[in-house]
Amino acid sequence: MLQIKQLNQYYGESHTLWDIDLLVPKGECTCLMGRNGVGKTTLLDVIMGLLRLQSGQIILDGSDITKLPAEKRAGLGVGYVPQGRQIFPLLTVQENLEIGLGNGRKKLKKIPDLVFSLFPVLQEMKKRRGGDLSGGQQQQLAIGRALVLDPSLLILDEPTEGIQPNIVQEIGDIINKLKNEFGITVLLVEQKLPFARAVADGFVILDRGRSVATGAIDTLDEKLIRKYLTV
Template sequence: MFTVTGLNQYYGGSHILRDVNLHIDKGSCVCLMGRNGVGKTTLLKSVMGLIPIRSGSIELDGEDLARDPAAARARKGIGYVPQGREIFPGLTVEENLRVGLTGRRDGSKVIPEDIYEFFPVLKEMLHRKGGDLSGGQQQQLAIGRALASDPHMLILDEPTEGIQPNIVQLIGDIIIRLNDEKGLTVLLVEQKLKFARKVGRQFYIMDRGHTVAEGRMDALDDTLISEYLTV
């Protein structure tokens, strides 16, 4: 179970996140939605310890992570795929994947074989530099790197952004498989409504730094879409 309670975050004097609450059951897949600039990426970075929070709790399986550094949160089982992928362009695919191994709790130095099962292109391009890959291939690498840490929970920030349609479909299928077959808890920020409805079981909507709506994905109706999601 993953919960965020009463989370507040500031940039200078600006109150960016305002008493944000999330509750994600173990093994669920939740889509965090909302227009640009409402605080979604800031929330994910706060959850990962990449930016400080003013107050609130962030709990994974009952343990409060709010004061832990980012590396400790990774070692406690949270894998993170940031917006823009942020792979290391000068390292090979294999070297990028090995970076993910540093977050493993069991100390293993072996890249899990199922990463190559999910993303065969990574095995084919194992010795290619990350910067030589296409955008879709880099996104697969970023997800693979996060999975290398053997996380209990996977957080993805707009995994379909700038990706060609066939790779978007592949990534959606993989998220569903990770969720269904491995019981991996997933939280993702997603702007594409069709994709969110495909992979998500539940949704949260943010507006002006607040969580303003939540529910099962089939309860995401035209009224909510019109009020909070359409541009």
């Protein structure tokens, strides 16, 4: 479904991603892991077309999207929930959700009911400003905003970062539901191991800008965890 081949990226002179190969199989959840600063967010931003790559290929459902502008990628059904959520604090919940309308695959005119059925709290808080929501509610809003695009591939960057445990559990349930009931393919960046194990089928570990290990999530063992994940 999503395939990255030999991707290299630089920030100015600084070579950040090195010869990355990555496969996100259709209908599965793949978890991108690695310590702070190894290049996880950079890779997601390159996939979304928000950062330029130096070389390599990005293939989505068999089409080469390497040179496609960011807004066109959303139109192909790639939804992005960025790290830190990036909610517009002064816009209402409803306005935050409406931002994505018209950019997705179906050019929807109205926020799909699915968003409110998955996140009833967003219905209740429709008129509140984004900035007045709790961290967990903002995360739900960020996921809701990505779902407005009707994505076939959903990319989430540390959706549990700084969020209270009951909402973490809820977000895990939602990811599983999106995958199992709606057939959405998921690429997830996550540092919490129990969460990764609860939602992911496969893992990829980055270390200093390189892909160093990959496999089914149940093959992620203590040795890999000690070498690449614990601090």
